Amino acid sequence: xxxxALRCRDVTVRFGERIAVDAVSVDVAPGEWLGLIGxxxxxxxxxxxxxxxxxxxxxxxxxxxxEPITRRDVAYVPQLPVAPEGMTVAEYVLLGRTAHxxxxxxxSRADRAIVASVLARLRLDEFxxxxxxxxxxxxxxxxxxxxxxxxxxxxxLLDEPTSALDLGHQNAVLELVxxxxxxxxxxxxxxxxxxxxxxxxxxxxxxxxxxxxVALGSPAEVLRADVLSEIYATPLVIERLGGEIVVLxxxxxxxx
Amino acid sequence: xxxxxxxxxAEPESAADLAVGRAFRLPAAALAIGVxxxxxxxxxxxxxxxxxxxxxxxxxxxxxxxxxxGVESTLSERQESILFEIRMPRMVLGxxxxxxxxxxxxxxxxxxxxxxxxxxxxxxxxxxxxxAVLALGFDLDVGWGPFDAVSAAAFVGALVAVSLSAxxxxxxxxxxxxxxxxxxxxxxxxxxxxxxxxxxxxxTRAREVLSWLFGQLNTSGWxxxxxxxxxxxxxxxxxxxxxxxxxxxxxxxxEAASLGLDPARARLVIIIAxxxxxxxxxxxxxxxxxxxxxxxxxxRLLVGSSYRAIVPLSALFGAAFLGFVDVGARTxxxxxxLPVGVITALVGxxxxxxxxxxxxxxxx
Numbered sequence: 001x002x003x004x005a006l007r008c009r010d011v012t013v014r015f016g017e018r019i020a021v022d023a024v025s026v027d028v029a030p031g032e033w034l035g036l037i038g039x040x041x042x043x044x045x046x047x048x049x050x051x052x053x054x055x056x057x058x059x060x061x062x063x064x065x066x067e068p069i070t071r072r073d074v075a076y077v078p079q080l081p082v083a084p085e086g087m088t089v090a091e092y093v094l095l096g097r098t099a100h101x102x103x104x105x106x107x108s109r110a111d112r113a114i115v116a117s118v119l120a121r122l123r124l125d126e127f128x129x130x131x132x133x134x135x136x137x138x139x140x141x142x143x144x145x146x147x148x149x150x151x152x153x154x155x156x157l158l159d160e161p162t163s164a165l166d167l168g169h170q171n172a173v174l175e176l177v178x179x180x181x182x183x184x185x186x187x188x189x190x191x192x193x194x195x196x197x198x199x200x201x202x203x204x205x206x207x208x209x210x211x212x213x214v215a216l217g218s219p220a221e222v223l224r225a226d227v228l229s230e231i232y233a234t235p236l237v238i239e240r241l242g243g244e245i246v247v248l249x250x251x252x253x254x255x256x
Numbered sequence: 257x258x259x260x261x262x263x264x265x266a267e268p269e270s271a272a273d274l275a276v277g278r279a280f281r282l283p284a285a286a287l288a289i290g291v292x293x294x295x296x297x298x299x300x301x302x303x304x305x306x307x308x309x310x311x312x313x314x315x316x317x318x319x320x321x322x323x324x325x326g327v328e329s330t331l332s333e334r335q336e337s338i339l340f341e342i343r344m345p346r347m348v349l350g351x352x353x354x355x356x357x358x359x360x361x362x363x364x365x366x367x368x369x370x371x372x373x374x375x376x377x378x379x380x381x382x383x384x385x386x387x388a389v390l391a392l393g394f395d396l397d398v399g400w401g402p403f404d405a406v407s408a409a410a411f412v413g414a415l416v417a418v419s420l421s422a423x424x425x426x427x428x429x430x431x432x433x434x435x436x437x438x439x440x441x442x443x444x445x446x447x448x449x450x451x452x453x454x455x456x457x458x459x460t461r462a463r464e465v466l467s468w469l470f471g472q473l474n475t476s477g478w479x480x481x482x483x484x485x486x487x488x489x490x491x492x493x494x495x496x497x498x499x500x501x502x503x504x505x506x507x508x509x510x511e512a513a514s515l516g517l518d519p520a521r522a523r524l525v526i527i528i529a530x531x532x533x534x535x536x537x538x539x540x541x542x543x544x545x546x547x548x549x550x551x552x553x554x555x556r557l558l559v560g561s562s563y564r565a566i567v568p569l570s571a572l573f574g575a576a577f578l579g580f581v582d583v584g585a586r587t588x589x590x591x592x593x594l595p596v597g598v599i600t601a602l603v604g605x606x607x608x609x610x611x612x613x614x615x616x617x618x619x620x
Contacts, residue, residue, distance in 0.1 A: 052514040071516035078514075084506035086561030090275035095504050099516025104497050112276045119272035128275030151515070 005030040005187040006051070006069070006155050010059035013046045013211075020046035022211035023059065030154070033181060033188040035202030037195055037222075039232050043211040044191035045079070048157045051189070052076035063154075071099040074155045075148035079163055079191075081140065083132045089143050090128045093119060096150035118149045122176070138169030145176060149184075156181070158190035162197075170194075174201055195247035199223055207231070219245050282568065286559045290572030294351065297579040301347040304583050306590055307338050314339060345478045349540065350582040350596070351575035352484045353473065354547055356492070356537040358574025360530040361548025362555070362566050363495050366502035367526050368436055375534040375548035378435065378527075379417030379442030384538040385469055386450040387413025392465050393457045406468060407483070407539035414535035417442045422527065431509075435527075471544035471597025473582050480540040487536035494529040495567055498522060502563035544578070544597040546604025551577055553611055 006028040013021035021043045028034050036044040050057035053071055063073040075096070084092075097111040119125050122142055132140060141161060148156055158177065162170035178201055181188050192198035198205055199219035207215040207222050209231050215222045223245050229236045235250035302314045309331065317336055319327035329336060357375050364373040390396060391409035421442045425435035454462055501522040504512050509519040537544075551574040552566055559565040578596070581603065585596040 049510070053516070054510045054513050071514075076511075076514040078511060082507045082511055084561070086556075087503075087506060088275060088279060088560070088562075090272065091279040091503065091562050092507075094276065094279050095507065095515055098504055098512075101500075106500065107280060112273070112280055115276045116270060116273040119276070120270065125270060125272035128272040129278065 003030050004028070004065050005032070005063070006074075006189065007062040007065055008047075008051075008059070009062075011047065011050055011061055012058040013043070013050050013055050014058075015046075015055075019211055020055075021050065021057070024208070024211075024213045026206055026213060026216060028155075028187055028189060030187055031181065031185055032204065033178070033190065033202045035198040035205045035219075036189065036191040036208060037198050037205055038208035042208045044208055045159050046211075047208070048076070048159045048189065048191055051155075052157050069155075072151070073153055074157050075151035075153040076157045077141075077144050077148050077159065077161045079159045079161065081144045083140060085131075085133055087132050088129055089124060089132055089135070090115065090119070092132050092143060093124075093147045093150055096147040099151060099153075114150050114152065118146050122146045122149070138165055138172065141165060141169070141173050142176065145173065145180075149180065154185075155187045155189065158188065160191050160193050163193050170197070177201075195223060195228070196245065199245040199247070223247055279562065280564075282565055283559045286555070286565065286569055287572075289558070290569055290576065293576035294572055294579070297351075297576045297583075298347060301350075301579055301583050302339060302343055304587055305338075305343060307335065309335055309339060309343075341477055345481055346473055346582070346586075347579055348478075349481050349484065350473050351579045352481065352488050353537045353541045353544065354551070354578025354581075355571040355575040356484065356488055356533045357544060357547040358551035358570040358577070359492055359495055359567060360534045360537075361574075362552040362563065362570040363498075363502070363526050363530040364548070365552055366505065366563050366566075367523050367530075369506065369508075370436065371553070372549070373436070374546075375530065375537075376543065376545070378421040378439035378531065379446055380414045380531060380534050380538065381543050382443040382446035382450060383417025384410040384414040384535065385543065386446045386453065387411070387416075388468055388542075389450050389453045389457070389465050392461055392468075393453055410542075411535045411539035413446070414538055415531070417446055418527075418531040418535070422524075467595060468542045469597075470595035471542040471600070472593075472595050473541055473585070484536050484540050487533055491529040491533035491536075492571060495526065495533075496571075498526050498529075499563045499567040502526070502567065506563075542595075542597060545601045546608065547574055547578055547600055550600075550604045550607055553608070 004027045009025050010023040011021060011025070012019065012023050024047055026034070036047065038044055046055060049055040051061055051069065051074055061069050063069045093115050094107060094111070097107050097115070100111065101107065119128050122145065124143060124146055127135060127139065127143070132143060135143065156177065162173050165173065174197065177188060180186060190202070192202070202219060204217060205219050205222040206213055207227070214231070215227065223238055225236055225238045228247065237248050237250050239246045239248060299311055299314070303309050303311050313329070313331040313335065316327055317329040317331045317339055319325050320329035331339065360375040361373070364375060364377055365371055387409035388406045391405040396405050396409060421435060421438040424438040424441070454465060457465065501517060504515060504517045505519055505522060512519045552570045555566050555569045555573055559569060578600070581599050582596050584599055585594045588594055
């Protein structure tokens with residue numbers, strides 16, 4: 001692999017005695033979508049949290065090769081974003097400029113212009129003055145993507161961004177992220193719950209189990225029935241549907 | 257992104273741009289109301305009292321003191337000394353205390369993400385009360401400069417209680433809630449100590465302590481104003497400069513950290529500024545309840561939930577509120593005086609109950 005947008009070397013996250021992420025090393029190429037998969041508690045969110053500046057970690061996380069990542073290099077979309085009561089969409093998206101401001105700075109005209117243009121581009125202008133809590137789940141998640149976008153960071157970290165949404169909104173949000181990735185040349189690292197969806201959107205998948213990286217490669221390489229069945233502790237089958245990989249639980253035997 | 261950003265700046269009428277602008281600016285209407293309220297209360301307060309002073313005379317006397325205006329005061333010498341030596345210091349002190357408590361209240365509500373937080377949280381009031389009881393009861397000679405013994409002891413007591421709360425909450429696994437609970441524990445500890453010490457006092461002394469605890473704006477000239485003034489300016493400025501951080505912290509520590517804010521550092525600075533400001537206000541006025549709780553809520557009803565507007569406007573509206581209430585304290589039972597803290601509680605408690613009942617108070 002030549003160019004690197006994000007490099008992790010032996011990234012380890014500890015919560016007291018428990019090791020949530022155990023020496024994960026991975027390079028992510030510019031413009032790539034890396035999907036993090038694995039069962040609940042595998043360490044996907046903790047790894048993203050470390051990269052997003054939420055958890056302390058040991059090891060090295062670099063922007064490209066050499067420079068440690070700063071808050072300006074990664075933008076983060078949490079699984080269940082906090083929607084403060086009464087905060088308007090514009091106020092919320094403006095928070096995304098925080099990393100670009102000094103401790104005592106205020107947002108400049110340029111910061112405001114970026115927010116307005118992102119709102120327009122995600123077709124959120126009509127919501128700009130509305131309270132965040134008045135929006136539907138899908139709209140709220142779009143607003144959170146907008147906040148991440150105004151951070152103007154080359155790497156987008158998504159922590160199961162669609163797990164609270166129905167199928168239609170899930171797809172809409174992921175398609176939006178994919179469109180932005182191509183238009184803005186973003187690199188995406190996303191923890192993804194649904195393996196079939198992960199294989200549709202990600203260029204490569206990283207399978208994490210007990211905090212360790214156990215497989216890394218194209219969806220076809222990583223999504224293997226025997227490995228997944230063991231890790232998810234349930235029989236799974238892999239099917240092809242119109243050229244796409246679909247992961248399903250093995251058919252149940254229905255007696256009587 | 258740069259090209260689309262400048263395109264958006266060229267057409268300022270878009271709905272998004274307007275809303276972003278609104279998120280950014282201090283609401284002009286609320287600011288005007290606040291300034292007008294402070295001015296109106298100032299005139300009202302200067303003219304009301306045992307000796308009635310005409311509003312025109314008050315204005316002429318003030319303008320007379322501005323050099324190079326050539327306005328002659330129409331007040332008599334005695335009226336002037338009432339205005340400048342008795343009424344104005346008290347009015348200014350009331351406004352400073354009101355502004356301090358309201359701003360500290362808004363800051364605490366933001367930092368703890370709790371709409372019910374107020375300046376007397378973290379054991380501030382109990383600590384101050386205990387300090388005052390000790391100073392009065394045991395004739396402690398701890399005054400310095402313009403602080404008398406009670407003020408000095410109250411100031412120290414308030415800071416000790418806050419520091420203990422903060423120290424307890426620094427343990428592993430601390431969160432805003434830990435600090436709140438530590439404050440509750442400190443308040444209980446200091447209240448019990450205060451009650452114990454109060455029991456040891458003579459009746460006269462105990463009454464003196466109690467009237468202090470109720471909150472009073474008794475002034476002797478401008479001294480107290482010069483005591484509180486610098487704290488108001490420095491701590492108030494710090495809080496105003498941190499109002500953007502309060503908005504970031506509304507999304508919780510994890511998201512705030514991912515956005516690039518150090519929430520622990522911001523919280524520490526804001527709590528120190530708000531607590532020192534509260535302690536200074538308490539040391540000159542005793543305990544005046546509900547100002548820090550009610551005023552930020554009124555401001556919230558006017559301008560929405562962003563701390564960018566709430567923090568500075570709370571200072572204005574708090575000043576107007578306490579300045580107005582103190583006129584009542586001075587004149588309602590004249591020549592006797594009501595403790596201003598009793599009036600704020602009598603006005604504040606029902607108002608607050610009403611807000612809670614309407615269910616609007618949850619937007620911290």
